Amino acid sequence: MDDCLALKGKQVSKGPxxxxxxxxxxxxxxYMKRFVPGKRRVRKYFVRSRVRAEWEHLLWFQKQGIDTPKILAYGEEYHSGKFQRGVLVTLALHGAxxxxxxxxxxxPLIFExxxxxxxxxxxxxxTKVMHSKKFTHNxxxxxxxxxxxEMDVYFFDCPGGRFWVWPFLEYRIIKDLSHLDKxxxxxxxxxxxxxxxxxxxGRKKLNKTDRERLKKIAR
Structure with a gap:
């Protein structure tokens, strides 16, 4: 991991x-995405890191037939149960x-x-595939x-995704759809x-449940 993280590149984005x-x-x-511990102290210890969550979700997407950028490498390091650093490397998609x-x-890809x-x-x-498996992107x-x-579509950047059960699943589905509609x-x-x-x-006509959901999406 030392050799990987030592590589110098053009900064695209930077977060906390x-x-x-x-x-x-x-x-x-x-692209190389480097992770360091966040501000929340509890999350640094004995919990799944955001980098692990991200690569696991991308690999899960691929198994479900959801296209993502190809993963080239990933890894993480802990010390005494505390997350230290992590990395996720993905292939850049030409022209994406x-x-x-x-x-x-x-x-025109949006407006035609x-x-x-x-x-x-x-x-x-x-999105439907995700939700049918009770998973939301968040x-x-x-x-x-x-x-x-070529109008190929790829999902990425999903460290906060997770599986849900009723009654929380519907709320999270609406949240995903609302984000898409924003x-x-x-x-x-x-x-x-x-x-x-x-x-x-998958329906040609909206039913009562659809109309109620659409009102919540549009809020």
């Missing part, structure tokens, strides 16, 4: 407990941009109906969904948003 850098080797680009950036730059439907249909499918914003020029409501027509929801449910 992690830093993302972009690297290139032998003509191939990859997150949906939030695409919306900000008025990309047929292209939007090609992308949104995959997002709906992946940070399912457009910035955490990558899209390529930017959508500002830039795409209502009928497109309803089309996405119908793709998610």
């Amino acid at each position: 407990s992690n830093t993302v850098t972009l690297h290139e080797a032998n003509g191939q680009a990859f 941009k997150d949906m939030e950036s695409l919306a900000k730059h008025k990309s 109906r047929d292209k939007f439907r090609a992308i949104a249909g995959k997002v709906a499918k992946f 940070d399912l914003d457009w910035r955490n969904i990558l899209v390529t020029d 930017i959508a409501r500002e830039c795409i027509p209502l009928r497109w948003r309803l089309w996405f929801y119908k793709q998610y449910t």
